[in-house]
Amino acid sequence: MIKTCIVGASGYTGAELASLIHRHPRFELNALYVSAKSQDADKKLGDVHGYLFGQINLPLTPLTDDALQALANEMDVIFLATPHEASHDWMPVLSSGKAKVFDLSGAFRLKDQQVFADYYGFTHEQTSSLEQAVYGLADWFADDIKDADIVAVPGCYPTASLSALKPLHEAGILADGHLPIINAVSGVSGAGRKAAMGNSFCEVSLQAYGVLGHRHQPEISAYLGREVIFTPHLGNFKRGILATITVKVNSDVNAEAVARAFNQAYQDHPIVRIRQTWPKLDDVVGTPHCDLFWKLDTDKGYLVVTSAIDNLLKGAASQAVQCANIRFGFASHLGLVHEVSA
Numbered sequence: 001m002i003k004t005c006i007v008g009a010s011g012y013t014g015a016e017l018a019s020l021i022h023r024h025p026r027f028e029l030n031a032l033y034v035s036a037k038s039q040d041a042d043k044k045l046g047d048v049h050g051y052l053f054g055q056i057n058l059p060l061t062p063l064t065d066d067a068l069q070a071l072a073n074e075m076d077v078i079f080l081a082t083p084h085e086a087s088h089d090w091m092p093v094l095s096s097g098k099a100k101v102f103d104l105s106g107a108f109r110l111k112d113q114q115v116f117a118d119y120y121g122f123t124h125e126q127t128s129s130l131e132q133a134v135y136g137l138a139d140w141f142a143d144d145i146k147d148a149d150i151v152a153v154p155g156c157y158p159t160a161s162l163s164a165l166k167p168l169h170e171a172g173i174l175a176d177g178h179l180p181i182i183n184a185v186s187g188v189s190g191a192g193r194k195a196a197m198g199n200s201f202c203e204v205s206l207q208a209y210g211v212l213g214h215r216h217q218p219e220i221s222a223y224l225g226r227e228v229i230f231t232p233h234l235g236n237f238k239r240g241i242l243a244t245i246t247v248k249v250n251s252d253v254n255a256e257a258v259a260r261a262f263n264q265a266y267q268d269h270p271i272v273r274i275r276q277t278w279p280k281l282d283d284v285v286g287t288p289h290c291d292l293f294w295k296l297d298t299d300k301g302y303l304v305v306t307s308a309i310d311n312l313l314k315g316a317a318s319q320a321v322q323c324a325n326i327r328f329g330f331a332s333h334l335g336l337v338h339e340v341s342a
């Protein structure tokens with residue numbers, strides 16, 4: 001079995017990861033960590049997250065700087081489900097031993113260090129780790145992921161957006177001179193577990209935020225290969241992202257060309273499901289899937305695609321497991337979906 005630990009295991013994505021690894025046929029859940037001053041220190045994970053009560057009794061151990069090197073040498077896999085700054089500070093030590101590190105934060109997703117000053121509010125100082133890191137959009141970059149020591153798991157909105165847009169970009173369908181317009185709504189769990197005024201029950205309403213300045217805009221642009229307009233919205237539900245994306249297509253594009261682009265991209269990728277109806281959150285929440293559907297207006301030359309994921313799973317924890325599967329030579333969906341029955 002592959003020795004695995006999770007840092008940040010008391011959080012929403014960390015707990016989902018623990019649940020996935022606990023059930024995985026090849027990875028073994030060896031230890032769970034929280035910050036040195038965590039209010040959940042030494043509690044059992046199943047006591048903090050009731051849906052895991054009685055299933056995962058490992059304690060949430062406070063992690064100190066002194067213990068990092070031992071983790072790097074003893075573990076085969078370290079998942080970081082921690083804030084960007086914690087991942088940033090700890091990555092050089094955690095990646096200096098035999099462990100492969102899968103980071104759910106944004107700290108190693110972009111090669112341009114200026115982006116971190118402009119969009120994340122901190123100065124990136126880990127140049128070498130940043131150079132090593134590979135972007136973990138699992139259904140697109142398996143060739144990079146399979147040899148990587150550090151995998152930067154994509155953000156939730158970029159996963160939903162890139163899954164919809166990359167087949168079109170790669171097939172040469174998108175018209176030059178027009179920016180894809182992405183409008184996406186996320187559930188409140190996207191903001192993490194710790195309390196804040198903006199995500200308290202009585203404050204949350206359906207509202208745009210981060211307009212023309214969200215940190216996922218440069219991430220989407222970097223891995224799509226063209227600029228986009230990205231507008232996130234917070235919705236008054238717990239989980240899931242629905243992205244509605246409008247693009248201008250080249251004048252010779254017809255419905256068959258669009259279908260061919262999506263089918264070719266995802267024919268061997270059971271995690272991404274091409275639907276025959278408009279995706280909805282209830283179909284993907286609690287699953288590792290990304291659901292896609294689209295409609296082309298050939299007269300006007302516009303295409304609308306919608307993409308639905310669970311932000312905590314395909315947008316974070318299950319995509320991290322896809323990456324780990326690829327890194328260790330397994331099918332990307334191992335432990336996530338069963339083989340399709342006839």
Ligand SMILES: NC(=O)C1=CN([C@@H]2O[C@H](COP(=O)(O)OP(=O)(O)OC[C@H]3O[C@@H](n4cnc5c(N)ncnc54)[C@H](OP(=O)(O)O)[C@@H]3O)[C@@H](O)[C@H]2O)C=CC1
Pocket residue numbers: 007008009010011012013014033034035036037038039040080081082083084086104105106154155156189190191192193194311312315316
């Ligand atoms: N929520 C989502 O939909 C997505 C989140 N992400 C990213 O994944 C990461 C985790 O997100 P999420 O689970 O939502 O966050 P949470 O706020 O729910 O959990 C964060 C976890 O990190 C721990 N932690 C906090 N501060 C530190 C620290 N200084 N050192 C070590 N551990 C610390 C917390 O435990 P404690 O404070 O008790 O120590 C907790 O276990 C973030 O970087 C986030 O941006 C990525 C994609 C989607």
Ligand SMILES: CC(=O)N[C@@H](CCC(=O)OP(=O)(O)O)C(=O)O
Pocket residue numbers: 104105106154155156157186187188189190191192232234
């Ligand atoms: C609803 C909500 O607040 N969502 C988060 C995105 C969560 C995510 O993907 O996180 P990282 O890129 O930070 O890892 C946000 O907009 O900041």
